[in-house]
Amino acid sequence: xxxxxxxxxxxxxxxxxxxxxxxxxxxxxxxxxxxxxxxxxxxxxxxxxxxxxxxxxxxxxxxxxxxxxxxxxxxxxxxxxxxxxxxxxxxxxxxxxxxxxxxxxxxxxxxxxxxxxxxxxxxxxxxxxxxxxxxxxxxxxxxxxxxxxxxxxxxxxxxxxxxxxxxxxxxxxxxxxxxxxxxxxxxxxxxxxxxxxxxxxxxxxxxxxxxxxxxxxxxxxxxxxxxxxxxxxxxxxxxxxxxxxxxxxxxxxxxxxxxxxxxxxxxxxxxxxxxxxxxxxxxxxxxxxxxxxxxxxxxxxxxxxxxxxxxxxxxxxxxxxxxxxxxxxxxxxxxxxxxxxxxxxxxxxxxxxxxxxxxxxxxxxxxxxxxxxxxxxxxxxxxxxxxxxxxxxxxxxxxxxxxxxxxxxxxxxxxxxxxxxxxxxxxxxxxxxxxxxxxxxxxxxxxxxxxxxxxxxxxxxxxxxxxxxxxxxxxxxxxxxxxxxxxxxxxxxxxxxxxxxxxxxxxxxxxxxxxxxxxxxxxxxxxxxxxxxxxxxxxxxxxxxxxxxxxxxxxxxxxxxxxxxxxxxxxxxxxxxxxxxxxxxxxxxxxxxxxxxxxxxxxxxxxxxxxxxxxxxxxxxxxxxxxxxxxxxxxxxxxxxxxxxxxxxxxxxxxxxxx
Numbered sequence: 129x130x131x132x133x134x135x136x137x138x139x140x141x142x143x144x145x146x147x148x149x150x151x152x153x154x155x156x157x158x159x160x161x162x163x164x165x166x167x168x169x170x171x172x173x174x175x176x177x178x179x180x181x182x183x184x185x186x187x188x189x190x191x192x193x194x195x196x197x198x199x200x201x202x203x204x205x206x207x208x209x210x211x212x213x214x215x216x217x218x219x220x221x222x223x224x225x226x227x228x229x230x231x232x233x234x235x236x237x238x239x240x241x242x243x244x245x246x247x248x249x250x251x252x253x254x255x256x257x258x259x260x261x262x263x264x265x266x267x268x269x270x271x272x273x274x275x276x277x278x279x280x281x282x283x284x285x286x287x288x289x290x291x292x293x294x295x296x297x298x299x300x301x302x303x304x305x306x307x308x309x310x311x312x313x314x315x316x317x318x319x320x321x322x323x324x325x326x327x328x329x330x331x332x333x334x335x336x337x338x339x340x341x342x343x344x345x346x347x348x349x350x351x352x353x354x355x356x357x358x359x360x361x362x363x364x365x366x367x368x369x370x371x372x373x374x375x376x377x378x379x380x381x382x383x384x385x386x387x388x389x390x391x392x393x394x395x396x397x398x399x400x401x402x403x404x405x406x407x408x409x410x411x412x413x414x415x416x417x418x419x420x421x422x423x424x425x426x427x428x429x430x431x432x433x434x435x436x437x438x439x440x441x442x443x444x445x446x447x448x449x450x451x452x453x454x455x456x457x458x459x460x461x462x463x464x465x466x467x468x469x470x471x472x473x474x475x476x477x478x479x480x481x482x483x484x485x486x487x488x489x490x491x492x493x494x495x496x497x498x499x500x501x502x503x504x505x506x507x508x509x510x511x512x513x514x515x516x517x518x519x520x521x522x523x524x525x526x527x528x529x530x531x532x533x534x535x536x537x538x539x540x541x542x543x544x545x546x547x548x549x550x551x552x553x554x555x556x557x558x559x560x561x562x563x564x565x566x567x568x569x570x571x572x573x574x575x576x577x578x579x580x581x582x583x584x585x586x587x588x589x590x591x592x593x594x595x596x597x598x599x600x601x602x603x604x605x606x607x608x609x610x611x612x613x614x615x616x617x618x619x620x621x622x623x624x625x626x627x628x629x630x631x632x633x634x635x636x637x638x639x640x641x642x643x644x645x646x647x648x649x650x651x652x653x654x655x656x657x658x659x660x661x662x663x664x665x666x667x668x669x670x671x672x673x674x675x676x677x678x679x680x681x682x683x684x685x686x687x688x689x690x691x692x693x694x695x696x697x698x699x700x701x702x703x704x705x706x707x708x709x710x711x712x713x714x715x716x717x718x719x720x721x722x723x724x725x726x727x728x729x730x731x732x733x734x735x736x737x738x739x740x741x742x743x744x745x746x747x748x749x750x751x752x753x754x755x756x757x758x759x760x761x762x763x764x765x766x767x768x769x770x771x772x773x774x775x776x777x778x779x780x781x782x783x784x785x786x787x
Contacts, residue, residue, distance in 0.1 A: 131369040132408045133334045139403040142659040142758040145364045148347045148394035152250045153236035154325035155228040167193035169322050169393050196391040205284035206231050228324050229307050230277055234284055236326055237303035246302040251329040254306040258432040277304050314346055314393050327395050333367055337410035337437040340595045341401050345760040347394040365409050400597045400759055416595055419453040419534055448593040451532040488542050497546035504539050508690050532585050540582040547575035565619045576610040577684035577691050583607040584698040598759045604752030611745030620738050669751040674698050676744040
């Protein structure tokens, strides 16, 4: 019977189901070794002197952290591994050429595996038999990489004077396989991956689901702002399934094992929806905004299993998975043969993915955001299949991406970043010129529009799939920060002064009349009462966001062929009735702003619109903060800077000026 972890009691939305769990083993990514503590992953202060990559021993921030490694006598062995090529991709986010999986496997082996069988280390299945099977690894490349890594681990053990396996290095292979199978990427509060860690059975026995009902966060050294209630600092899940596996672990129900060192970034599992007593608790092992085929491929490659959750087994595909891979035939190119149409859509997705990956790689390597924006927007607005690809019947077929397609979402992320960087590259002396001043506002405006479109699109999918809550939280917060940054651009003052000179009166901006601003306190924490009324609170927030968006979308999207074709970035009901592809050639529709191609855009940079942007940004931040607090039990720091002494958000123009 498959192992699972089930709730010992009813768990409400936004409650921790585990206490902080220390890792069995961990390792920083190579790039963070010179700047972060190799035990607790905190930044070193003051920063150490620069040193060549991979030079010297791992660094530690305190005697306590250093003792965690000295007890295992790791320094000289890790130096040897740092000079070894990485043999494999960890189960966490892989970094080409990185040695973190080797170093984590060494720690796991020395602390828990010297006397362990090859099939289980620290209570965890190693999956060695599966990973080392030619049938599972395809052409045998994975097997050879694991063997190469195991030989490096054996050499490191010999350097420590701890012997080392014979020529087959079975135990080293087991430790590396256990790391590959069980490691997760450790991320800081900004979502930046610092390294990997392997946690015990209290976490690692939690199964994956593409419709997960829980997520996890990391707790680093020092005090943490959290909504953790006293009765939540305990294990609220127990194993269910294979009795042999359960008997191999010493912990009892409701307890966290104490047989490993209490150091390193701890992991906490938290509910994102109500979980009933006896119900299985699940988390996601992969990006849930990928289509089904991509998720299944990644899970099979990294973890050697096929996901059979309700989302993956749905027949036909559920709404979210259909939207994530949906193309639509261009007007006048209707496909009557559904089988061939499906084949052509797969080909379109493959080719477009390759093209987008190429553009993004080029952007990351040569830092040319302007070129990146031009190429990505071209891919979003032009037909995908070439004229030489034909159906069996001989009729040519063209497809366009839907705005909710996973490739579209990836493009929005890059475009928001590239437009923001383009704006920041206009240095201060250049911005004094009026034309460049307008240009930097335009670039910031379009960056904000793509951020808002991304948040709205993911939120639309989240409404049908609650496991996407963490993604929705991240993108709402990003959109809010982008819109706030736009509203604070110094260029607004220059345009406002010109408008005040030209006009006898300028409408006085009013404070935000949204009742939510007085209802929701961001300090000290979001309340369980608010979580209990989540549906109504969520509906109130999104209604306010929808109203403000309708007033601003034409302004934000102006000048972008692709954005102008999106009739509403928050409510996607229009997709059922509108041929978006005709819009690429016909220009912008008119929203409540009334903007069209002849509108003098600089005349719209007035204080009233500026405050509307500020209010929209604050609402995005507040809603993202609500979702974030449910997922992670914390309030995003930016909301603290926006709130007054009573913990209430202030949307007034005075707050904008003083922010």
